[in-house]
Amino acid sequence: MTAITSRPESLYRTVWRWHFYAGLFCVPFILWLSVTGGIYLFKPQIQALIDRPYTGLAYSGPLAPPSVQAQAAVDAVPGSVLHRYVLSERTTDATQIIVGVGSRETRAYLNPQSLEVLRTVGEEDQFLRQIFRLHGELMAGRWGSALVELAASWAIIMILTGLFLWWPRGGSGLAGTLYPRLRAGKRVLWRDLHAVTGVWVSFFAIFLILSGLPWAKNWGDYLGTVRSIAATTVAEQDWSAGSEADAQATARLDAGARAMIEHSEHGGMTMPHMADSLGALDILVPRTKALHLAGPVEISPPSTIEGIWTVKSNAPNRPLRTTIEMDGRTGTIFSREDFNQRPFIDRVVGYGIALHEGAYFGLANQLAGLATVSGLFLLAVSSVIMWWKRRPGGSLGAPPPQGVIRHSWLLVSVVIGLGFLVPLFGISLALTLIVERCLLRRLNKAPHFLGLRA
Structure with a gap:
């Protein structure tokens, strides 16, 4: 036995x-x-508490144009350029604008009428980003x-x-x-x-x-290799690849945005000045609001010679996300990619992350x-x-x-x-x-x- x-x-x-x-x-x-x-x-509830002092603002008169608000945010952080303009959910909320210097990004909360900078905080210094x-x-x-x-x-x-x-x-x-x-x-x-x-x-x-x-860095790289082999179309990864990769991506965006500004200031002939200046926001912001994308919605300036602006829904519920490319001069849509058009692996990961984050x-x-x-x-x-x-x-x-x-x-x-x-x-x-x-x-x-x- x-x-x-x-x-x-x-x-x-x-x-x-x-x-x-x-x-x-x-x-x-x-x-x-x-x-x-x-x-x-509970990110949505916590972020709402953090942002509460910058909501329900009282105004008397018209609001400043989006381009002027963006310039005020850029001026608030010396040496910075526009990285992302965030559409406000309500007209009484402060405008949130992300500007950057290299890989370092700062979020500025502005009074959209007086242009007073109510708060500035590094993107990586935010409480929920630290968590x-x-x-x-x-x-x-x-x-x-x-x-x-x-x-x-x-x-x-x-x-x-x-x-x-x-x-x-x-x-x-x-x-x-x-x-x-x-x-x-x-x-x-x-x-x-x-x-x-x-x-x-x-x-x-x-x-x-x-x-x-x-x-995860190692498994994420492993998945990225499988994704590149399996995907029939090239699509930007829609989830964080770690702090180092995120910093590198931000630095590339910053360098591209600065190159476009320099190109415009030197009278580049390949595109009109309006296509890569902050003035394009005055066309793109109302055009984007009319699309009723799931918030938060961010508008990013061109970072390549084509001069295309990017409008992106960063909804926590990832199946609601949409990415649109627009002409900064006219607001014409060049391309639109909804979640169901992304590669199969991206959709599986997107559903998984949405459930993982409780969204x-x-x-x-x-x-x-x-x-x-x-x-x-x-x-x-x-x-x-x-x-x-x-x-x-x-x-x-x-x-x-x-x-x-x-x-x-x-x-x-x-x-x-x-x-x-x-x-x-x-x-x-x-x-x-x-x-x-x-x-x-x-x-x-x-x-x-x-x-x-x-």
């Missing part, structure tokens, strides 16, 4: 160990991402992004192995799996809270993790996201409490086997598939296996301490 059951017990111990160590690595990141993600879910960077890359650039990507990948392993371990077998019932046993003592209660939360939140948590991967179906989407990150937070906290209560002496505390299970090729296949889907995870998994097999098992005390040996 021992010979028959030793192999399943060994498998059970292995799955337990991978679950334990995946959690050990992921818990700090899960707590961090749950808190920052929970805050960012976005903290959430996606720990404010540490590509290295922070790589850590988040690794933690997200191992969190999937933690969830899958947890489901595999705790799913009821042999008629053991649903107590402790689908609902907690509230009168079985504190140890059982914490165990059940951990298991039950994991079962209910697992699908939504895995979706959140996978839909957030396009922002696809309003408040219900936000509350569903909040419930998911709250569940992940409870998973992390309960795992730490269980470990602390049961930690043994002389070892780190990988849980001992608690039963016999059959081998699961499905679990193995999913893990291997994830390794190919997320190459950074695959590399880390391979390195972990090599170190365990070739080094840790050969040491005297490490196997017992790490749970590699009973």
Whole structure:
């Protein structure tokens, strides 16, 4: 009997160990991402509170033309040029205009009548932008992004192995799996809270993790390669590729805008002056308002010799987004690309991001996201409490086997598939296996301490 059951017990111990160590690595990141993600879910409400002092302004008389407002924003930041003019949702709101110097952008809030600059703030210094960077890359650039990507990948392993371990077998019932046993003592209660939360939140948590991967630097580059091969048309990526890539894109836009200004000031013959001057806004702003695009809507000046202005809907619900190219002299539309015209990969990512950010179906989407990150937070906290209560002496505390299970090729296949889907995870998994097999098992005390040996 021992010979028959030793192999399943060994498998059970292995799955337990991978679950334990995946959690050990992921818990700090899960707590961090749950808190920052929970805050960012309510971006519209938080931003509305931040902008409240600059709404409901009282005017007496006509407003300044858009071109004059844009010039006032440029004058407020020495050495800057116009990057984006944001259409106000209401005529009583301050006009928001983004100007830039190189890769550094500043958002100016202006009184559209008096041209008083009510507030200036760096785009990357805004509270919600800081939360976005903290959430996606720990404010540490590509290295922070790589850590988040690794933690997200191992969190999937933690969830899958947890489901595999705790799913009821042999008629053991649903107590402790689908609902907690509230009168079985504190140890059982914490165990059940951990298991039950994991079962209910697992699908939504895995979706959140996978839909957030396009922002990761390494996986985002991997997706970009696949996208460039699969797409039949060239389309600009509609999601952030990280702080470094965003800074480079801003610097290119700034350089292009300055080149167009210089070209105009020197009497360039390839396009009339109005096409690349701020005066074009006086034509484009009313023309754009008449299109009734989903807000916020931004108008960007030409950055290439063609002199085409770009009008873009940056709606949080990405399937509502539209990008239009216009002639600055007449407001004539050269091209229009709605969301359903974008490449298939872009549409899949767009739906995923809209759901990830809680923007696809309003408040219900936000509350569903909040419930998911709250569940992940409870998973992390309960795992730490269980470990602390049961930690043994002389070892780190990988849980001992608690039963016999059959081998699961499905679990193995999913893990291997994830390794190919997320190459950074695959590399880390391979390195972990090599170190365990070739080094840790050969040491005297490490196997017992790490749970590699009973």
